[in-house]
Amino acid sequence: MKNLNLSQDKNIRVGIDVGSDKIVCAIGEVIPQSKEVKLLGIGLAKSTGIKHGSIIHRDKVIEEIEKAIAEAETMADTKVNRAILSISGDHIRGINTQGAIAIQKNRHSTLPVEQDIRKEDVQKVLELAKAISFPVDRDILHVLPQEYVIDTMTGIKNPVGMSGRRLEARVHLVTVATSAASNLTSCAEELGIVVDGLVFQGLASSLSALDKDEKELGVALVDIGGGTTEITVYHEEGIRHTGVIPIGASSITNDIAVMLQIGTEDAEKIKLKYASAKASMASPELDFELPVKNGGISRQVSEHELSRYVEARMVEILQLVAREISRADIREKLTYGIVLTGGGAQLKNLTGLAEEVLKMRVRIGKPKGISGVVEVANSPLYAAALGLLQWSLHQEEMSIMVRSEFSARTLVTRIATWFKDFF
Ligand SMILES: Nc1ncnc2c1ncn2[C@@H]1O[C@H](COP(=O)(O)OP(=O)(O)OP(=O)(O)O)[C@@H](O)[C@H]1O
Numbered sequence: 295m296k297n298l299n300l301s302q303d304k305n306i307r308v309g310i311d312v313g314s315d316k317i318v319c320a321i322g323e324v325i326p327q328s329k330e331v332k333l334l335g336i337g338l339a340k341s342t343g344i345k346h347g348s349i350i351h352r353d354k355v356i357e358e359i360e361k362a363i364a365e366a367e368t369m370a371d372t373k374v375n376r377a378i379l380s381i382s383g384d385h386i387r388g389i390n391t392q393g394a395i396a397i398q399k400n401r402h403s404t405l406p407v408e409q410d411i412r413k414e415d416v417q418k419v420l421e422l423a424k425a426i427s428f429p430v431d432r433d434i435l436h437v438l439p440q441e442y443v444i445d446t447m448t449g450i451k452n453p454v455g456m457s458g459r460r461l462e463a464r465v466h467l468v469t470v471a472t473s474a475a476s477n478l479t480s481c482a483e484e485l486g487i488v489v490d491g492l493v494f495q496g497l498a499s500s501l502s503a504l505d506k507d508e509k510e511l512g513v514a515l516v517d518i519g520g521g522t523t524e525i526t527v528y529h530e531e532g533i534r535h536t537g538v539i540p541i542g543a544s545s546i547t548n549d550i551a552v553m554l555q556i557g558t559e560d561a562e563k564i565k566l567k568y569a570s571a572k573a574s575m576a577s578p579e580l581d582f583e584l585p586v587k588n589g590g591i592s593r594q595v596s597e598h599e600l601s602r603y604v605e606a607r608m609v610e611i612l613q614l615v616a617r618e619i620s621r622a623d624i625r626e627k628l629t630y631g632i633v634l635t636g637g638g639a640q641l642k643n644l645t646g647l648a649e650e651v652l653k654m655r656v657r658i659g660k661p662k663g664i665s666g667v668v669e670v671a672n673s674p675l676y677a678a679a680l681g682l683l684q685w686s687l688h689q690e691e692m693s694i695m696v697r698s699e700f701s702a703r704t705l706v707t708r709i710a711t712w713f714k715d716f717f
């Protein structure tokens with residue numbers, strides 16, 4: 295097995311999507327010319343140590359990350375020693391802020407001329423935009439510029455080289471609970487993995503599942519996982535809102551288990567096989583047998599009855615999604631509506647139900663911009679893992695716009711050296 299070393303192969307990326315239901319490790323190679331990622335290997339492990347995005351059993355998380363990595367390493371024939379991880383949970387908060395600076399006059403000139411905006415000015419204004427007070431137990435995960443304003447000109451995406459007297463940055467900040475971020479990081483470090491950064495799971499999914507037009511004209515990426523649902527709202531190519539709802543598709547499994555009085559493993563199998571998000575599209579005449587335990591009597595339930603429970607829970611999740619989207623500070627409608635990813639997006643007839651509840655167009659999102667062994671990952675389940683591989687491409691595309699800002703003391707220096715390695 296080749297020993298992966300970023301200084302030897304700067305184009306290799308490793309993303310570990312740490313979910314409540316599964317952990318996926320993806321290894322890819324960035325093709326700089328085509329801005330594509332070639333998938334080299336992928337590994338998956340069932341996740342049992344995370345609930346609603348938070349670690350509840352550290353040893354299990356470590357074991358399961360190790361399993362996912364080992365599987366991906368075998369497939370890619372490469373040894374992993376550094377990675378980017380996804381993070382989720384309802385401790386994640388998104389907020390919009392802004393900062394402004396006066397553009398420094400050339401020290402050698404006394405003329406009142408406008409000055410060219412330099413990269414350092416942009417960095418300075420971003421520093422100011424994120425300088426708002428947070429509780430001590432929170433850290434900034436991402437500083438995502440929405441637009442820059444030079445004097446009275448709005449909607450500028452990259453102000454470097456332009457001239458003006460006042461530069462303002464409008465940004466979306468994503469913050470995390472410091473302990474959640476450092477606990478997750480330490481699980482990977484325990485395995486000898488250097489963590490190059492953490493990325494919000496909903497942002498990672500949006501990088502692989504959305505296209506430019508959608509981000510420009512308005513779209514909400516909704517990733518329905520096992521224990522969490524992440525929402526990322528884009529408009530005019532900037533992120534306007536991020537949010538996490540601490541329920542996902544495993545709540546449907548629990549409802550089925552309770553209503554039909556069966557175990558959760560059986561309920562999960564029944565959900566995958568017979569459930570429909572719209573009860574009206576499931577036949578009352580089609581029955582299936584419930585598992586019989588300890589010589590009990592056999593029982594039959596119709597797909598329609600099962601789907602009534604499923605629909606009720608899904609409507610609740612979608613209503614919470616609608617509430618999150620309404621928090622995004624945008625006046626226009628989202629032209630491209632909703633893109634659904636995550637395992638929950640695979641529920642039968644979900645598109646129809648989501649269109650009814652959210653009154654917007656809805657499509658299922660699969661990872662895009664990927665070549666290589668794509669057939670193994672061509673599913674909304676893998677949107678976040680493959681988005682992690684695309685993370686660095688988007689950083690370059692947006693130049694100074696996006697930068698992982700997780701400031702847990704140990705990570706800062708690592709990220710800095712990692713960036714130095716790159717550019
Ligand atoms: N075909 C399907 N039909 C219905 N539900 C499905 C299907 N496939 C997967 N799911 C559900 O999707 C959920 C898992 O989704 P996913 O793998 O995206 O979660 P995760 O990323 O591990 O969790 P989270 O994002 O909450 O941390 C499970 O509840 C599973 O039952």
Ligand SMILES: [Mg+2]
Pocket residue numbers: 313314495517518519520636678
């Ligand atoms: Mg997920």
